[in-house]
Amino acid sequence: GAGVSQSPSNKVTEKGKDVELRCDPISGHTALYWYRQSLGQGLEFLIYFQGNSAPDKSGLPSDRFSAERTGGSVSTLTIQRTQQEDSAVYLCASTRSGPYNSPLHFGNGTRLTVT
Amino acid sequence: AQTVTQSQPEMSVQEAETVTLSCTYDTSESDYYLFWYKQPPSRQMILVIRQEAYKQQNATENRFSVNFQKAAKSFSLKISDSQLGDAAMYFCAYGYNAGNMLTFGGGTRLMVKP
Numbered sequence: 001g002a003g004v005s006q007s008p009s010n011k012v013t014e015k016g017k018d019v020e021l022r023c024d025p026i027s028g029h030t031a032l033y034w035y036r037q038s039l040g041q042g043l044e045f046l047i048y049f050q051g052n053s054a055p056d057k058s059g060l061p062s063d064r065f066s067a068e069r070t071g072g073s074v075s076t077l078t079i080q081r082t083q084q085e086d087s088a089v090y091l092c093a094s095t096r097s098g099p100y101n102s103p104l105h106f107g108n109g110t111r112l113t114v115t
Numbered sequence: 116a117q118t119v120t121q122s123q124p125e126m127s128v129q130e131a132e133t134v135t136l137s138c139t140y141d142t143s144e145s146d147y148y149l150f151w152y153k154q155p156p157s158r159q160m161i162l163v164i165r166q167e168a169y170k171q172q173n174a175t176e177n178r179f180s181v182n183f184q185k186a187a188k189s190f191s192l193k194i195s196d197s198q199l200g201d202a203a204m205y206f207c208a209y210g211y212n213a214g215n216m217l218t219f220g221g222g223t224r225l226m227v228k229p
Contacts, residue, residue, distance in 0.1 A: 003159075033216060042119075042206060043219040056215045089158065099210050099217050100148045103162035 002026060006092050006107035013082055013114055021077040021110045025094030033104065034067060034077050037089040046090075049075065050098070082114045117142045119209050121220035128197045129228050135182075136192045136223045138207030147211040149183065149190045154204040154222070163205070166190065194225075202227045 005024040034046040045059035093104040128134035
């Protein structure tokens with residue numbers, strides 16, 4: 001299909017290891033978001049990419065978190081030296097322009113479990 | 116900072132009946148947008164309905180409608196003729212016109228009883 005694709009769908013890792021989460025947005029969508037959803041909680045904004053502009057990283061919880069978006073398309077969220085509190089579902093969303101006039105299209109998320 | 120509060124962690128409704136989910140928000144902005152998103156067990160979030168703050172008329176999408184009270188900063192979602200497929204987590208979200216991202220509430224889990 002032509003939806004937002006995230007991989008892997010589930011990831012179990014040991015504390016202290018690094019992980020990479022991938023997001024393939026819908027073709028032509030210039031805006032891309034990463035959100036984190038902890039168990040039973042709402043969505044916590046992490047980072048926002050819009051075209052070639054500098055990303056809005058204001059939601060990243062620590063310097064162990066980083067993200068990049070190559071060629072204005074695929075994005076990778078990297079978590080270094082994972083901690084148990086990093087366990088959550090990481091959701092990626094894309095939209096044609098900004099989040100207000102066109103809806104966010106979400107992927108199915110990556111469930112990260114840090115043991 | 117903007118905050119979005121959903122005071123009902125769980126709600127249940129009988130199939131074919133009507134249910135209202137509550138949402139309040141805090142902002143000093145005058146130009147903003149409000150949304151309800153649905154997250155079924157598959158985890159994929161879907162936009163249900165959208166409201167622009169400058170519009171006084173409440174948004175409606177088929178069985179879904181909102182009661183937008185700007186002065187009270189309240190944005191409730193009414194689901195009429197509830198169906199089993201409506202069972203999901205519902206998230207209220209806010210975004211202001213000069214901002215980049217949506218702020219989400221904690222969600223309300225809706226259960227639909229047959």
